[in-house]
Amino acid sequence: xxxxxxxxxxxxxxxxxxxxxxxxxxxxxxxxxxxxxxxxxxxxxxxxxxxxxxxxxxxxxxxxxxxxxxxxxxxxxxxxxxxxxxxxxxxxxxxxxxxxxxxxxxxxxxxx
Amino acid sequence: xxxxxxxxxxxxxxxxxxxxxxxxxxxxxxxxxxxxxxxxxxxxxxxxxxxxxxxxxxxxxxxxxxxxxxxxxxxxxxxxxxxxxxxxxxxxxxxxxxxxxxxxxxxxxxxxxxx
Numbered sequence: 001x002x003x004x005x006x007x008x009x010x011x012x013x014x015x016x017x018x019x020x021x022x023x024x025x026x027x028x029x030x031x032x033x034x035x036x037x038x039x040x041x042x043x044x045x046x047x048x049x050x051x052x053x054x055x056x057x058x059x060x061x062x063x064x065x066x067x068x069x070x071x072x073x074x075x076x077x078x079x080x081x082x083x084x085x086x087x088x089x090x091x092x093x094x095x096x097x098x099x100x101x102x103x104x105x106x107x108x109x110x111x112x
Numbered sequence: 113x114x115x116x117x118x119x120x121x122x123x124x125x126x127x128x129x130x131x132x133x134x135x136x137x138x139x140x141x142x143x144x145x146x147x148x149x150x151x152x153x154x155x156x157x158x159x160x161x162x163x164x165x166x167x168x169x170x171x172x173x174x175x176x177x178x179x180x181x182x183x184x185x186x187x188x189x190x191x192x193x194x195x196x197x198x199x200x201x202x203x204x205x206x207x208x209x210x211x212x213x214x215x216x217x218x219x220x221x222x223x224x225x226x227x
Contacts, residue, residue, distance in 0.1 A: 043219050051212075104152055
């Protein structure tokens with residue numbers, strides 16, 4: 001079993017829809033949770049991070065963490081065609097030299 | 113003013129060859145990383161260096177050897193290339209010592225195809 005599981009998709013929704021992307025994890029030591037966005041043929045870029053259970057909002061994006069269920073989500077409101085990309089969840093634990101464990105990514109397509 | 117750059121962007125080579133990928137960051141960051149992303153988009157760390165010192169060395173074949181001549185550069189040399197080495201290799205950097213919570217900035221990737 002992988003430490004981080006993510007549905008690879010692809011997920012296709014119409015413009016304006018609310019998108020929900022999810023990951024589950026098995027290592028309860030994870031404390032920092034991130035979402036990276038990767039456009040085609042580009043490197044990943046950090047979208048959001050959080051280190052506690054609950055919600056964190058940034059514009060149209062909301063990151064949600066439920067440590068008791070080992071489940072994290074990213075919600076995108078009013079989705080735009082420019083949101084079409086692969087979204088990678090990622091997580092790590094606190095140490096002076098942590099390594100990030102990535103999910104396999106969900107490919108998202110927003111139809112105009 | 114590219115933050116993290118990699119050369120080459122594409123690399124097509126024969127099995128058994130030796131090749132190098134170069135990475136440079138102009139962000140003044142102290143820590144640099146090499147990741148491998150396979151065909152299923154699974155991104156996995158290989159190495160990280162902090163101020164030219166190796167701090168993460170994942171279980172990768174010893175055919176892969178990173179070298180950091182200074183903290184702005186991290187190169188990856190691969191000996192005796194195999195078909196399974198075909199992937200996209202990403203370089204990344206972060207400001208601090210590589211700890212949790214640091215934002216990592218990724219380069220554009222080097223697409224390696226071994227024939």
